[in-house]
Amino acid sequence: MGQLATLFEPDRIAVVGATDREGSVGRAITANLLADFEGDVVAVNPTKDEVLGLESHDSVTDVPDVDVAVVVVPPSIVLDAIREAGEAGVRDVVVITAGFGESGSEGASRERELRELAAEFDLNLVGPNSLGVMNTDLGMNATFGPESAQPGSISFMSQSGAFVTAVVDWANDRNLGFHNVVSLGNKAVLDESDFVAEWGDDPDTDVILGYLEDVVDGRAFVESAREVSRETPIVVVKSGRTEAGASAAASHTGAIAGSEAAYEAALDQAGVLRVETVQDLFDFGSILAGQPLPESDGVAIVTNAGGPGVMTTDAVGDSDLSLASFTDETVAAFQEALPDEANVYNPVDIIGDAPVERFEDALDVALADPNVGAAVVLACPTATLSFEALAESVVDLQAEYETPVAATLMGGSSTRAANDTLSSAGIPTYFDPARAVRSLDALREYRDISRREYAEPETFDVDREAAREILESAGRRDTNRLGVEAMGLLDAYGIPTPGSDIVDSRSDAVDAAERVGAGDEVVMKIVSPDILHKSDIGGVAVGVPPEEVADTYEDLVTRARNYQPDATILGVQVQEMLDMDAAVETIAGMNRDPQFGPLVLFGLGGIFVEVLEDTTVRVAPVSEPSAREMLDEIEAAPLLRGARGREPVDEAAVVEAIQRLSQLVTDFPAIVELDINPLVATPDGVRAVDVRLTIDQEEL
Structure with a gap:
């Protein structure tokens, strides 16, 4: 010790x-x-x-x-x-x-x-x-x-x-x-x-x-x-469990990734099995202490009761396990060993008059099948069955095959001695077959945890001093919020952004549109740390042609001042307009949790991100394999892979952007919340179109 x-x-x-x-x-x-x-x-x-x-x-x-x-x-x-x-x-x-x-x-x-x-x-x-x-x-x-x-x-x-x-x-x-x-x-x-x-x-x-x-x-x-x-x-x-301040959050990430999400992410990254009930806590503890890990996910069910067998089958379907598909040799062996009335496919129903010997023969055949990684032995009391003798047979066969087994003896006082025999051998017993399946699923989950390969997070070559200067500029303006005026922060950490410029006059807007748009349409956004949701107030104009840039500048400033007269208006951002035909709008963000530190979020982005909540989180720093898992975990993953004939996005670029964001928020504890929304993913890479963040000036 x-x-x-x-x-x-x-x-x-x-x-x-x-x-x-x-x-x-x-x-x-x-x-x-x-x-x-x-x-x-x-x-x-x-x-x-x-x-x-x-x-x-x-x-x-x-x-x-x-x-x-x-x-x-x-x-x-x-x-x-x-x-x-x-x-x-x-x-x-x-x-x-x-x-x-x-x-x-x-x-x-x-x-x-x-x-x-x-x-x-x-x-x-x-x-x-x-x-x-x-x-x-x-x-x-x-x-x-x-x-x-x-x-x-x-x-x-x-x-x-x-x-x-x-x-x-x-x-x-x-x-x-x-x-x-x-x-x-x-x-x-x-x-x-x-x-x-x-x-x-x-x-x-x-x-x-x-x-x-x-x-x-x-x-x-x-x-x-x-x-x-x-x-x-x-x-x-x-x-x-609480929602922990989501209503007070100043970013999408802060609203979605509360402390409960932090615990979920942290426990998963730590390889901890989290359970919701005390029953599961000790069910899982018992089977993990007493049984080996399954070599495969296939479960065999051997029962003398059809109805409970179906219940057990449903429980397998609700888990990440699967019903084992028996080989032809196994089916033939069942046919030879069992009565004609028995079901020789999974679940194996050896029918209600089965004595211990029939249970023993069926379990022996099932555990010998190479597709069986675990087994549930399910028995209801009958005049032809001795629970104690059954328990002894199950103990012997489990030891012989070294395959995990869970037992469901559906009875009361008649099961006590058998349960003691099974428990003494490390074989857990349950009245409810769903508990048996959940426990076997815990073995599978821990098997996967034990096989994980941990990778050290990559450290990218970045411009920390440039990033520090941008963050400190907020302190000099006596504000704790930054918006698109902080796009240079992302550039400093190698997260690609569209060409853009922030201007404070009509004429400068026209000049900027010519530079970043090269005569094409541009996107224009009001720049104010006090206005969080620019789209909600009409503070964003998309597809502005060159001849309308000057008037659009005036419209955006006027709307902002009418909406919030005391807001600080830093100007208008004129931004290169991206081709969105093959793009997927995602979100990458961070919320600093008091227990676990930076919590990095990724998911489907856009203006409905808080409605859809198709996101996943990790505690920073985030490694490359972990960032790839984040892409797999969202429901919109098929969109990234080219759903309905679309070309897949550059997943490697998305993964790298997540890692670079993770490094940024790890390097600067002053960043409390951060949103990149949308982080536009295309077949050619990613672009961070918009950003907003909250900082703690005392940490600068």
């Missing part, structure tokens, strides 16, 4: 605040440790001579070689207790006491001091406001929960202490075991990233599960989880 080895494998634990007072947290923790912990338990309480048969010490400094201090004293003296632990050389501290950041300004101030003390003494500190920690291998239950977890290979962290107690009680009832359990509490020092990294190095942890309400350091979590998830599955249920 890593830097937290002694936290989970201590030889001596001191309970600071130990007591024998009935109903107290200090008593519960001390009693839980005395029950099964293989190491030494030390009681620290200056008001007691003895606690539950232990000699009580005045301070942790009075006891040598303490590995972990569990602090459960009033909030007013927690800091003193932690300082004493640090001075005594204790490296790992678990703060059970509440009354910190969760309890107002005074508690928040106390938590800042706690964090400073931890840094001073280089402490690994869990909490405060934590239920505690467990390690079932050592019988260590350093929590005030009513039960200890059973041994297993799942390590579990939770931001809710109450959820830990509920989960342990529920899991014990289902013979689901854990290796380590951590109640994260307020995460003042150690957070989810630290435990993911620790358990990734732990040979006794096969699966990491988590209940999270937020992530402290998004970038650290993505980096840690991405490294760990290559070898160890991570499954998380994330609560607290």
Whole structure:
């Protein structure tokens, strides 16, 4: 294990605040440790001579070689207790006491001091406001929960202490075991990233599960989880879904890519399986801990019940798995082994009078088929079937073929012994066949995650100083918004733009139209950082012939002033007009998320982007393979590939534009939101036609 080895494998634990007072947290923790912990338990309480048969010490400094201090004293003296632990050389501290950041300004101030003390003494500190920690291998239950977890290979962290107690009680009832359990509490020092990294190095942890309400350091979590998830599955249920300020956003990207989108993107990039329910959290954890990964996506269904077999088939259709297509040899083997009334195609219905031997023969044939990557064994109770004998056969065949199997035994008390047999062998069991299929699909998803190849983001040769000057010009004008006057920002980072010029008079408009349009029609746009949606006020004119440029200039300025008299009008942009016949309007943008940093968006663009919301996002920096995936993920992907006989756009140019945008927003933390809409994609490349961005002047 890593830097937290002694936290989970201590030889001596001191309970600071130990007591024998009935109903107290200090008593519960001390009693839980005395029950099964293989190491030494030390009681620290200056008001007691003895606690539950232990000699009580005045301070942790009075006891040598303490590995972990569990602090459960009033909030007013927690800091003193932690300082004493640090001075005594204790490296790992678990703060059970509440009354910190969760309890107002005074508690928040106390938590800042706690964090400073931890840094001073280089402490690994869990909490405060934590239920505690467990390690079932050592019988260590350093929590005030009513039960200890059973041994297993799942390590579990939770931001809710109450959820830990509920989960342990529920899991014990289902013979689901854990290796380590951590109640994260307020995460003042150690957070989810630290435990993911620790358990990734732990040979006794096969699966990491988590209940999270937020992530402290998004970038650290993505980096840690991405490294760990290559070898160890991570499954998380994330609560607290919100639209997070979309109504206040100043860009399309800001409106679409709220914090929920950031979590979705970040967890996906980190290789984390995100689930929506507690049931799925532990269903997936159980199968990932107990079953091998499927070699292919084909699922065989073997059942003695036609109706539930159809339900299972529907569930496969709703997943990213598929019904396995049996070989001719397999079909012939089924025909020989099963009655004439049986269905020898998938799902395999061995009919209701099937004894265990018929189930065994059918599953043996199915698992031998090279097109079968996983199997669901589905059985309803009958007078001819012994669930216990069936469970033993399933265990033997799964071990023989080393193919993942999920079992659905649709019964009540008659299934308990069989379920225990299957669970002991790592084969998950369910009443609902849809859960079995979802769990097998989780194996498929993790298989794909484990095979991902991570590519470092490319660093392009750009003009950072030119970009910095454009951003600082906004500060000099005392504004936090930039529009088409910032097109040079994109040029500095190699994102192609049409020829254009910004003018502030009729005559200059005519001259600019001649230069950029070369006698052809041009596009003209009002330039104002205060007018976000120029099209909505008639602030954009497309296809302006040379003879109408001067009058159009006056019209645009007049409309802008009538719409918003106090708006800053910087002039009118005269822009080269692009041939849109073979073009697709896309959007590329960024919204800076407080947890994960720059969130890059790509999708179908144009004026209806917020209505259609055909977009996808990534946490920056974005690599070339990840940018290509973004093109695949939008529903409008066929438009990019040449739908209805159109010529495909230059996808490589789109991918490069996304990467260059990612580099821009990573290089400049001052950029809070940015839209390139439309980013026009054609068979010959891309052009950024319009841009707007919001900046944080304090970051310039």
